[in-house]
Amino acid sequence: MFDFLSFGKTPEMIKKRKTAFVRVQRFNPDEDEKPYIQEFEVPMTPETTVLDALQYVKTELDGSLTFRKSCRHAICGSCAMNVNGSNDLVCHRNLPESLDKTGVVTIKPLPYLPVIKDLVVDRTSFWEQYKRVKPWLVPPEDAPEKEFRVSPEEVAAINSAETCIMCGACYSSCQVIAMGKDYIGPHALLKSFLRVMDPRDTIPGERLDISGGEDGAYRCHTIFNCIDACPKNLNPTEAIETLRKLAQRRIAFEEERAERQKTLTEAAD
Amino acid sequence: MAHNEITHDVIIVGAGLAGTWAAMVAAREGVSDIGVLSKIHPLRSHSGAAQGGIAASLSNTRPVAGTGPRGPLEEVPPGAEASDSWELHMFDTIKGSDWLGDQDAIEVMVKDATEIVYEYEHMGCVFSRTDDGRINQRRFGGHSAPRACFAADWTGHVLLHTVHEQALRYDVKFYSEWYCMDLIMEEGICRGVVAMDVLTGELYTMRAKAVVFGTGGYGRAFAITSNAFANTGDGVAIAYNAGVPLMDMEFVQFHPTGLYRHGILMSEACRGEGGYLLNSQGDRFMNTYAPEKMELAPRDLVSRSEQTEINEGRGVMGDGQGIYLDLRHLGRDKILERLPQVREIAINFVGVDPIDAPVPIQPTAHYSMGGIPTTLDGQVLADADGALVEGFFAAGECACVSVHGANRLGTNSLLDASVFGRRTGYAVVDFIRNGAQLHPVSGDPAAENRARINDLLSRDGDENVEHIAQELKWTMTNNCGVFRDGERLQLALEEIKDLQKRFRHARTMDKGSRFNTDLLTTIEVDHLLQFSEVMVAGAIARTESRGAHSRTDFVKRDDENWLKHTMAHKPMVYEDEDAGPRLSYKGVDIDWEKYPPQERTY
Ligand SMILES: Cc1cc2nc3c(=O)[nH]c(=O)nc-3n(C[C@H](O)[C@H](O)[C@H](O)COP(=O)(O)OP(=O)(O)OC[C@H]3O[C@@H](n4cnc5c(N)ncnc54)[C@H](O)[C@@H]3O)c2cc1C
Ligand code: FES
DSSP states (O other): OOOTTTTTOOHHHHHTOEEEEEEEEEOOTTTOSSOEEEEEEEEEOTTOBHHHHHHHIIIIIOTTOOOOOSSSSSSSOTTEEEETTEEEEGGGSBSGGGOOTTSEEEEEOOTTSOEEETTEEOOHHHHHHHHHTOOSOOOOSSOOSSOOOOOHHHHHHHHHHHTOOOOOTTGGGOHHHHHOTTSOOHHHHHHHHHHHHOTTOSOHHHHHHHHTSTTTGGGOOOOOHHHHHOTTOOOHHHHHHHHHHHHHTHHHHHHHHHHHHTTTTSOOO | OOTTEEEEEEEEEOOSHHHHHHHHHHHHTTOOOEEEEESSOGGGSGGGGOOSOEEOOOOOEEEOTTSOTTSOEEEOOTTSOOSOOHHHHHHHHHHHTTTOSOHHHHHHHHHHHHHHHHHHHHTTOOOOBOTTSSBOEEOOTTOSSOOEEOSTTOHHHHHHHHHHHHHHHTTOEEEETEEEEEEEEETTEEEEEEEEETTTTEEEEEEEEEEEEOOOOOGGGSSSBSSOTTOSOHHHHHHHHTTOOEESTTOEEEEEEEETTTOOBOOTHHHHTTOEEEOTTOOOTHHHHOTTTGGGSOHHHHHHHHHHHHHTTOOBSTTSOBEEEEOGGGOHHHHHHHOHHHHHHHHHHHOOOTTTSOEEEEEEEEEEOOBEEBOTTSEEESSTTOOEEEEEEEOGGGEEOSSSTTSOOTTHHHHHHHHHHHHHHHHHHHHHHTTOOOOOOOSOHHHHHHHHHHHHHHOOOSEEHHHHHHHHHHHHHHHSSSSBOHHHHHHHHHHHHHHHHHHTTEEOSOOOSTTOHHHHHHHHHHHHHHHHHHHHHHHHHOOSOBTTBOBTTBOSOOHHHHOEEEEEEOOOTTSOTTOOOEEEEEEOOOOTTTSOOOOOOO
16 A cells, blocks of 8 residues: 555654554535444554544545645644544644544544534634624724834734634634524634724724624633633633623723824834 | 626635735725635635745844844834835845846835835734834845844734735625636637536636636645645646646745655744754854855755755754754744744644754745746736736736746745735726626536546546655655756656556546545646646756756856746647647846846855
8 A cells, every 4th residue: 555644754753653543523414314433544653643644544545534624734724623522723733642542533523513524614604703893904094104103012912812713613612602603702702802902993992892792702601612722822711801891991992092093103112 | 697607807716815915906996896716715825824924125123233144133213224125125036036037027026015014014914013113024034134024923824814804894705615627718818717616516607807816836746845735736737728828837946944854834034033054963054055144045045055965964863854943042032922833833743842952854845936927917928928818817926927036035925925916906907997898708618627527536547646646746856856957857757747647547536526625636636747747847948057946967057048937838739649838938027237147146
């Protein structure tokens, strides 16, 4: 057989190779009545990722196994799945470390979303909520010739929110989402937080009406699942808390923003 | 309207920076009937993986006086003399391109640079800042001033999200997970595309007055690559098959710091922030190759230096194919602040924390300098004489305008994709406003492509598509890589020919219509096999060394014979089946007064 995983890898790595038992949830709505688990035996090295394993199955054993992938280094957000009961990006997840004592890893699609095929889920509601919070900045009408002045501290406050890759791991771990898709969800609330906190944004009040409102921050039960699920170690719960507090003092916050924007083109201290 | 027909004024294929800029600008200017196709969700596009920065001569930071080319940087105080200029940026880019870049295009790019970076900032991009609140800038290879505007080491991610959000603001319609597989061309006029809705497997004839390609690079033709799975050069292959020439395809950039054996990128920002490259003897070997710029010499030069160290037995790791990237002296705080993503990647994939230990790296295929030839406004060229393909535009990494020539400087490609994506957006607006037509389409292009798919699905040979791809990629890495020579290139060509034949017996295992990624892989591998041949053919013909094209049997740059762009046309159907691409050549735009070719030393 073509030695896919070790092709181009070093001899020591090949020597140490063992195999893993990869259990994957399969479901093609055109053919199957309900989802079922299928097990594949996959060779591995200490560096094999769970994505490598899926890729091996697809290439060597069953080309119909379906999953999303692209960047393979945890930046595009394509490959979030449920591995051994918790959500993660399979491209940065080490396979040997994911095995139980019997050498098994179980991979399922992200929970609480309709399955399109195998590990591919339908994220329509996820993207609708993202759009609902108006993820775009609405800057002041008169742009300066150069940049708006934003201090490193102001950047630090929103920096981590900006690194969200919209993979959906948090969304699919959220108990509130499990109960209903009208909740905005941690991903979109984090985005809303990013915009609300950005000194350049001119509509924080309007944003707080949505994200601080009934379908937003108030719905969060602070169960912290999103924090545990986030493969980028972000903290949506804290952002949601901030939105909730700001919504309570919306008018004052809008005034502070208007005040801040008067000096947006002046050097920060 | 026929079954499965969709029409728009403008169809844009690709939702990375280039495609999204074009769409956003056109929508903002009032051309509202736009459809943007992307084979993966727009925010998954590879632009989002860019790490280090985007170039613009803002003059926000400068080297501390007296500390040399690798010393610390400081803010340029208000009123002080500018530390950088578009002219400097232009010269650096020309020199980096080894004089193959078109100087008119480079001038447009470096002049638009400052404006577009400020536009990003005004649209909400969260850049890293100087203490006084300006956009922070760091050093990058081949640039003679700190010119890289950055957001930690996730710059591309931030830029992509920003422009995507603005496109949503202007109500651009995205067809997410739609795969474009053909260009509809009749009588030299582009009339639309054929695309598959991946979810259902259904094919559509999508007609438009203007089609824009922003389909990204072709780095997936190599085994060791920094590129995402999606970078299979579909756009270049589709255009080539439709009779559009491809330009300078032999020029592929090998980035000096791909993670050892994985190829995943360790951003050049590692060296921009002060990282060292070490061989097995612990020497900073760049001393020998570029004593002035050291690790911050341009990428082609650094990759060749590494490969030479490796070939001469001074590599690291078990097989001696690695080099060390040492960041330890930067200290924990700087690594955490400026290179957090890079650190995570090293920990995750090779189990090394750069705070504590040097990271094994090696050259990795990274950037496609070649592509679909265009004018300064993204209009696609039909031949070396400058005839245009009506209704067809291209921008970004799939295009070749050409600002990068034989070697791209780091941070110039996010700039290229943004600047020329935006210019293409404006050009499309003019084109539509000036009365562009929705040209009729004869026949049923969707049905013809359905036949191609049915043919692929019905093949029951014993070849495995992915194995063919793997063999191709290793052939390209080994024989058309950092160093090339006539013999190995010839070998690569023969292997590609052979693989093309074997591909006809390759089977697709998934026969269904719903979300058939197995079928898409098959089509992508078909594309890889087609344009790889063009790359190798161009490389064989070019008997010189220039920029990233480095031949050990022709070690010198040869301006007398080769200061020109390669244009490769697909052979006509009536030619011999084995006929390779028909090569012709196009002059380089050079300002002989100001920027005549010079020897390129660093
Ligand atoms: C790891 C990495 C780091 C980088 N870092 C930097 C950096 O720091 N600075 C810099 O300047 N440059 C950097 N680059 C290069 C830069 O990111 C790219 O050149 C640039 O982003 C390309 O943008 P694009 O819009 O042309 O293509 P992409 O962003 O690749 O987008 C291509 C689009 O086309 C779509 N597409 C492709 N084929 C099809 C098809 N058949 N049907 C439908 N849709 C299709 C894709 O879905 C995608 O939306 C880096 C590149 C890599 C690989
Ligand atoms: S493949 Fe991009 S996040 Fe995993």
